Amino acid sequence: MTTTVTALLVSHEGARWLPAVLDGLSDQTRAPDRVVAVDTGSTDESPRLLRTRLGDGAVHSTDAGSSYGAAVAHGLTQLTQLTESAGPAGPDDWVWLLHDDSAPAPDALEQLLAVVESTPSADVLGPKLREWPSLRRLLEIGVTISGTGRRETGLERGEYDQGQHDRLRDVLAVNTAGMLVRRSVLEALGFDEQLPLFGNDVDFGWRAARAGHRTVAVPDAVVFHVEAAHRGVRQHQLKPSGYRRGERSAALYTLLVNGSAWALPFMLVRLFLGSLVRAAGLLLVRAPGEAVDELAGLVATYLRPWRVLAGRRRRRRSSTVPQRQVRPLLAPPWMPYRHGLDFLSDITSAVVLQAGDLSVARRTRRARGSGTAETGPVSEDAQNLPEDTGLLARLVTSPVAxxxxxxxxxxxxxxxxxxxxxxxxxxxxxxxxxxALDWWHLHLSSWHDLGTGSGAPAAPYVLPLAVVGTLLLAxxxxxxxxxxxxxxxxxxxxxxxxxxxxxxxxxxxxxxxxxxxxxxxxxxxxxxxxxxxxxxxxxxxxxxxxxxxxxxxxxxxxxxxxxxxxxxxxxxxxxxxxxxxxxxxxxxxxxxxxxxxxxxxxxxxxxxxxxxxxxxxxxxxxxxxxxxxxxxxxxxxxxxxxxxxxxxxxxxxxxxxxxxxxxxxxxxxxxxxxxxxxxxxxxxxxxxxxxxxxxxxxxxxxxxxxxxxxxxxxxxxxxxxxxxxxxxxxxxxxxxxxxxxxxxxxxxxxxxxxxxxxxxxxxxxxxxxxxxxxxxxxxxxxWSGTSGPLERGRATTVPTYMTDAAAADPDNGILVVRGSRVAGFSYVLMRQPGTRVGDDSVMPSVVDQGPLTGYVEGLVTAPEPADVAGLTGLGVAYVYAPAPADVTLVGNLDSVSGVSPGSATSPGARAWQVEAPPTGADLVRDPDPLRPWLLALQGLAIVVVAVLAAPTRKARR
Structure with missing residues (x-):
C-alpha cells in the first residue's frame, strides 16, 4: 500500500515564525500528501498567512482557549471529513504534527519515512530538534521523564550538534514538534485534555508505550524549534509566570497518572517534599515568583485528586503492556541525584574561578597601590599553561589553602x-x-516534660542547632x-x-x-x-x-x-x-x-x-x-x-x-x-x-x-x-x-x-x-590541647533501666540528688536520658518546683511517708544518688516506707524505686496558647528576611 502523510499544523499567535515554517513545508523533498492547519484564535497575522499559503479549505479555526490536544482533535475531525470516501485510516496513513514555531529541514519528512519503511514496527517517530535561530544547538533527540518530574533529554546544556547522537534508538516519547505518528494510533489515544499546553508529548509517549506501540527517535531528520511556549515568548492567555506553573503542574500530573499503582503513595510523598525543597531553594536565590509557581503547580495538582483518579482509569482501559516493560524507557532512578551533583560541581567551579579572579584583582590593586606594575619574565611553559589549571593546582599554590x-x-x-x-x-x-529531632521537638513544643513541667520558650539557639544538625543527618x-x-x-x-x-x-x-x-x-x-x-x-x-x-x-x-x-x-x-x-x-x-x-x-x-x-x-x-x-x-x-x-x-x-x-x-x-x-x-x-x-x-x-x-x-x-x-x-x-x-x-x-x-x-x-x-x-x-573541664564520656551515670523507663513514659521520672549534708544538696528531676543541650533553658522555675523542693528537703532530713506519696503525685518512679552517696541520705531512704532499694551500676552510688505507681496527678500541664502563633510568625519572618537578603536574580525566560 502507498504511504499517505498528512501534515497537521497548529498555530497560535505565531505570525513571526509561520513564513519560515510554511517555506520548510513547501521545500520538502518528499512533500506531505495534504496539509491541515488549525489556528486557535490568533489575533495576529497567522490566519491570513495560513490561508494565503495553504488555501481556505486547508485552514480551520478553534477558540483562543483551546488546548493543544483539542486543536489536534479538531484537525483530525476535519481530516476524517476530507478522507471519508477512502474509509477508515489504515496502517499506512500517517500524521505529521508541526508547531507554528518548528521549521523542518528540507529532507525531514523523507528521513522519517525512510525509517518507517526500514522499521515497520515503529508507530511514533520523532526528529532531532535543534534550537532556532542558532540552528546548531541540540534541543532533543527523544525525551523521557525523571522520578521528580524533570524533563530529561540526555543532552548537555547548550550542546552543539556534531553527529555524536546520530543513531536510531527507542525512546519513551518524542516532541510533538515534528512527530510522525500513525493516524490510527493518534485517533485511538489522542492527547489528554488535562494537559492544555505542556507535557503532551511525554504523556502521549508513555500511554503509547503502555498500549504496545513503539516510539523511535530519528536523528537524520532535523526540525528547528523556537520553544516559544517554554521560553514564555508566545502571546497566550497564560501569563509568563503561568508557563512555569503549567510546566510543573503538567509534570506532576503526568507522573501521578502514568506511574505504577504500588508506587503511587511513594510518588505523592516524594513529589510533595521535592516541590517544597525546590521552592525553598528558589526563595534562597531570590526567585520568589518561580517559588510561587512551583507551589502553585503542586497545589493545583494535589487539590484536584479526582483528575488524577480519572486519568488513571482512562489509562487502564488503553494499557496492554505491564509497567515494568516501560520502565527501561524512563530516566534512571539516580538521575535526580546526578543533577544535584552537577549543580554542586557548577557551584564549586564558580567559586574556584571567582577565587582566582579575586586573587588577580588583589594583585592588581596591590600593584596599583604601590605605583608599580607586576613585571618579570614569564617562562614559555607558563605561557602555554591552560587558563584553568584545576582545583588541585590552585590549592597547592595557594598560601590561603x-x-x-x-x-x-x-x-x-x-x-x-x-x-x-x-x-x-x-x-x-x-x-x-x-x-537533632530532639532539638526540633524542644523548639516547637509548647510544654516541656522537664522537672515538674515548664511552659518556657526554648532558647533561640535551639532552632539553628536543629537546622544544622538535621543537615548533618540528624x-x-x-x-x-x-x-x-x-x-x-x-x-x-x-x-x-x-x-x-x-x-x-x-x-x-x-x-x-x-x-x-x-x-x-x-x-x-x-x-x-x-x-x-x-x-x-x-x-x-x-x-x-x-x-x-x-x-x-x-x-x-x-x-x-x-x-x-x-x-x-x-x-x-x-x-x-x-x-x-x-x-x-x-x-x-x-x-x-x-x-x-x-x-x-x-x-x-x-x-x-x-x-x-x-x-x-x-x-x-x-x-x-x-x-x-x-x-x-x-x-x-x-x-x-x-x-x-x-x-x-x-x-x-x-x-x-x-x-x-x-x-x-x-x-x-x-x-x-x-x-x-x-x-x-x-x-x-x-x-x-x-x-x-x-x-x-x-x-x-x-x-x-x-x-x-x-x-x-x-x-x-x-x-x-x-x-x-x-x-x-x-x-x-x-x-x-x-x-x-x-x-x-x-x-x-x-x-x-x-x-x-x-x-x-x-x-x-x-x-x-x-x-x-x-x-x-x-x-x-x-601543645596544650583543648581538654580541660570539657571532656568526652558517658552522657549520664544514671542506670539504663531508669532512663529507658523515663523515655517510655515521662511519668517515670528519676529524682537525682547530689551533695551532702555538709556541702548542701542539689537535685534534678529527669524525665528522659539526662539533661541535654538546650534543656537547661526550659527548666521550670524555682517557684514551680516548690512542692518538689519541699519533698526533697524532707527526704534529706526526716522523711515521712507523705514525702514519698508526694513524689508519686509528681511522677517520680526512681531516686538516684550518684557516687559518693551521702550516708545520711542513704539511711533516710533505706528506712522510710514506700521506697525499696534498686540497682546502682556505679560503685558508691545508690538507687531506690518508689513502690507506688507514679501518677503525675499533681503535675499541671498548661501550655501557652500563643506559642504556635509566635512560632508561625517567626518562621514567616525567617523566610521573608532570607528572601530579602538573598542576591537579586532576574526572572527566567
Whole structure:
C-alpha cells in the first residue's frame, strides 16, 4: 500500500515564525500528501498567512482557549471529513504534527519515512530538534521523564550538534514538534485534555508505550524549534509566570497518572517534599515568583485528586503492556541525584574561578597601590599553561589553602585528649541529645516534660542547632564535635573573609585570620565548654562582613540586602549570645551619631534599625516570652550552663588582654595584638578606619565594665552569680586584630620610605611582637590541647533501666540528688536520658518546683511517708544518688516506707524505686496558647528576611 502523510499544523499567535515554517513545508523533498492547519484564535497575522499559503479549505479555526490536544482533535475531525470516501485510516496513513514555531529541514519528512519503511514496527517517530535561530544547538533527540518530574533529554546544556547522537534508538516519547505518528494510533489515544499546553508529548509517549506501540527517535531528520511556549515568548492567555506553573503542574500530573499503582503513595510523598525543597531553594536565590509557581503547580495538582483518579482509569482501559516493560524507557532512578551533583560541581567551579579572579584583582590593586606594575619574565611553559589549571593546582599554590590546612591539622592534634567514645560535655556544656529531632521537638513544643513541667520558650539557639544538625543527618553529637574541635579553623575562615575585604592585603588577612582563629582556645572558651562564646566567635566575622555594605557608598539595593543579611547574622549571633544585641545597639547608635556629625547618614539609619528590630522578630517567641518566664536577666546569660564555679572575677588586665578565665593561654600571649592596635592609631592614612575599630573596642570593654560589677539570676536559677563575659572580650580582641591589620597593610613600604628615626625601631618591635602573637598562640594551642573541664564520656551515670523507663513514659521520672549534708544538696528531676543541650533553658522555675523542693528537703532530713506519696503525685518512679552517696541520705531512704532499694551500676552510688505507681496527678500541664502563633510568625519572618537578603536574580525566560 502507498504511504499517505498528512501534515497537521497548529498555530497560535505565531505570525513571526509561520513564513519560515510554511517555506520548510513547501521545500520538502518528499512533500506531505495534504496539509491541515488549525489556528486557535490568533489575533495576529497567522490566519491570513495560513490561508494565503495553504488555501481556505486547508485552514480551520478553534477558540483562543483551546488546548493543544483539542486543536489536534479538531484537525483530525476535519481530516476524517476530507478522507471519508477512502474509509477508515489504515496502517499506512500517517500524521505529521508541526508547531507554528518548528521549521523542518528540507529532507525531514523523507528521513522519517525512510525509517518507517526500514522499521515497520515503529508507530511514533520523532526528529532531532535543534534550537532556532542558532540552528546548531541540540534541543532533543527523544525525551523521557525523571522520578521528580524533570524533563530529561540526555543532552548537555547548550550542546552543539556534531553527529555524536546520530543513531536510531527507542525512546519513551518524542516532541510533538515534528512527530510522525500513525493516524490510527493518534485517533485511538489522542492527547489528554488535562494537559492544555505542556507535557503532551511525554504523556502521549508513555500511554503509547503502555498500549504496545513503539516510539523511535530519528536523528537524520532535523526540525528547528523556537520553544516559544517554554521560553514564555508566545502571546497566550497564560501569563509568563503561568508557563512555569503549567510546566510543573503538567509534570506532576503526568507522573501521578502514568506511574505504577504500588508506587503511587511513594510518588505523592516524594513529589510533595521535592516541590517544597525546590521552592525553598528558589526563595534562597531570590526567585520568589518561580517559588510561587512551583507551589502553585503542586497545589493545583494535589487539590484536584479526582483528575488524577480519572486519568488513571482512562489509562487502564488503553494499557496492554505491564509497567515494568516501560520502565527501561524512563530516566534512571539516580538521575535526580546526578543533577544535584552537577549543580554542586557548577557551584564549586564558580567559586574556584571567582577565587582566582579575586586573587588577580588583589594583585592588581596591590600593584596599583604601590605605583608599580607586576613585571618579570614569564617562562614559555607558563605561557602555554591552560587558563584553568584545576582545583588541585590552585590549592597547592595557594598560601590561603596551606594556612588553613595547617590549622585543620593543628585542630586534629589539639583534640587528641577528646577522641574516643561518648559525648563531649563538661564545664558549661551539656551532652548533645540523641538526635537533632530532639532539638526540633524542644523548639516547637509548647510544654516541656522537664522537672515538674515548664511552659518556657526554648532558647533561640535551639532552632539553628536543629537546622544544622538535621543537615548533618540528624547527628547532634557531630555538630557539637565540629563546633568545639574545629573552632579555630572555622573562626579563622570567617575572619579571613572579612579581613581580605577591609584590607585587600593577603599577608595581613592571613595574619589576622590566625590571630582571630585562636581566640576560642586562648580565651578558654573551648576548654570550659562555653557554647555561646564558641559559636559567637564563629558568627561574628560573617556579621561584620555583612554590615560593611551598610555604608552609604554602596548602591541602595545592595544596602537594603545588606541590612537584611545583617539582621540574619545578628539574630543568629544573639540566639547564642543575647548580650551581642546590646553591644550591636551601642555600636549602631555611635555609628549613627558619627555619621550625622559627618553628614553622611543618608540611608544609614534604616540600615541600622532594620537588623536591630528584625532580630527581635526573628527570635520569637523567646524574645517576648522570656521576660515573663525567666526574667530580664535571661538576656545576659549566653547559651550553655552558667557554670558559676568556673566563672572567676574579671581583672583589668584580664579584660584588656581578653582573658575571662584561667583555662586559657597566659595573658601575655595577646599582648602583641593589643600593642599593635594602640600603635595603629599613630598611622595617619589608616587612622579613620582604625578609629572605627576602636569604637567597637571601647563599646565592648564598656559593656564588660558595666556587667562585671554585679551578679545576676534567672527564675530557674535564683542564686546570684557572676556573668561569663567571654564573648564581649572576644569582640574587643577581634576589633584589635582588625585595627592592627588595617595599620599593618603596606607597613614595610611605609617604614622603608620614611627618614630614619625612632619610628623605625619602634615599628619593627611592634610588628615583630604582633607577627609572633598568633604563631605563639597556635603553638601553645597544639601543645596544650583543648581538654580541660570539657571532656568526652558517658552522657549520664544514671542506670539504663531508669532512663529507658523515663523515655517510655515521662511519668517515670528519676529524682537525682547530689551533695551532702555538709556541702548542701542539689537535685534534678529527669524525665528522659539526662539533661541535654538546650534543656537547661526550659527548666521550670524555682517557684514551680516548690512542692518538689519541699519533698526533697524532707527526704534529706526526716522523711515521712507523705514525702514519698508526694513524689508519686509528681511522677517520680526512681531516686538516684550518684557516687559518693551521702550516708545520711542513704539511711533516710533505706528506712522510710514506700521506697525499696534498686540497682546502682556505679560503685558508691545508690538507687531506690518508689513502690507506688507514679501518677503525675499533681503535675499541671498548661501550655501557652500563643506559642504556635509566635512560632508561625517567626518562621514567616525567617523566610521573608532570607528572601530579602538573598542576591537579586532576574526572572527566567
Amino acid at each position: 596551606w594556612v588553613f590546612a595547617v590549622l585543620v591539622v593543628g585542630a586534629a592534634l589539639a583534640a587528641r585528649g577528646l577522641v574516643g567514645a561518648g559525648s563531649l560535655s563538661g564545664g558549661a556544656l551539656l551532652p548533645a541529645p540523641a538526635s 547527628k547532634a553529637w557531630l555538630l557539637v564535635d565540629v563546633l568545639f574541635l574545629l573552632a579555630v579553623p572555622l573562626a579563622a575562615l570567617g575572619a579571613y573573609r572579612f579581613l581580605v575585604r577591609v584590607t585587600s592585603s593577603l599577608p595581613m588577612s592571613l595574619w589576622g585570620a590566625v590571630a582571630y582563629g585562636v581566640l576560642p582556645v586562648v580565651s578558654g572558651s573551648v576548654q570550659q565548654g562555653r557554647l555561646g562564646t564558641v559559636v559567637g566567635t564563629l558568627v561574628l566575622p560573617w556579621l561584620a562582613h555583612a554590615a560593611l555594605f551598610l555604608a552609604p557608598r554602596y548602591a541602595p539595593d545592595r544596602r537594603r540586602r545588606a541590612a537584611w543579611r545583617t539582621a540574619l547574622w545578628l539574630a543568629l549571633l544573639t540566639a547564642f549570645v543575647p548580650t551581642a544585641w546590646l553591644l550591636a545597639l551601642v555600636v549602631g547608635v555611635v555609628a549613627l551619631a558619627l555619621a550625622l556629625r559627618g553628614r553622611s547618614a543618608q540611608g544609614l539609619a534604616s540600615g541600622i534599625a532594620s537588623p536591630l528590630v528584625g532580630t527581635l522578630v526573628l527570635l520569637l517567641p523567646w524574645s517576648v516570652a522570656t521576660w515573663a518566664h525567666q526574667g530580664p536577666a535571661s538576656w545576659l546569660f549566653e547559651a550553655g550552663l552558667p557554670a558559676p564555679r568556673l566563672t572567676e572575677g574579671l581583672t583589668r588586665w584580664g579584660a584588656l588582654l581578653g582573658r575571662p578565665g584561667s583555662d586559657g593561654a597566659p595573658a601575655w600571649m595577646t599582648l602583641g595584638v593589643v600593642l599593635a592596635a594602640v600603635v595603629a592609631l599613630a598611622r595617619r592614612d589608616t587612622r579613620p578606619a582604625v578609629l572605627r575599630a576602636w569604637v567597637v573596642i571601647v563599646a565592648a570593654l564598656g559593656l564588660v565594665a558595666v556587667l562585671s560589677g554585679g551578679t545576676y539570676s534567672t527564675a530557674n536559677a535564683p542564686t546570684d552569680q557572676p556573668l561569663w563575659l567571654g564573648f564581649p572580650l572576644v569582640v574587643a580582641q577581634a576589633a584589635a586584630v582588625t585595627a592592627a591589620a588595617l595599620a599593618g597593610t603596606g607597613i614595610r613600604r611605609r617604614l622603608a620610605g620614611a627618614s630614619f628615626g625612632w619610628r623605625q625601631p619602634v615599628g619593627v618591635v611592634v610588628v615583630a611582637l604582633a607577627a609572633l602573637t598568633p604563631v605563639v598562640s597556635a603553638v601553645w594551642w597544639v
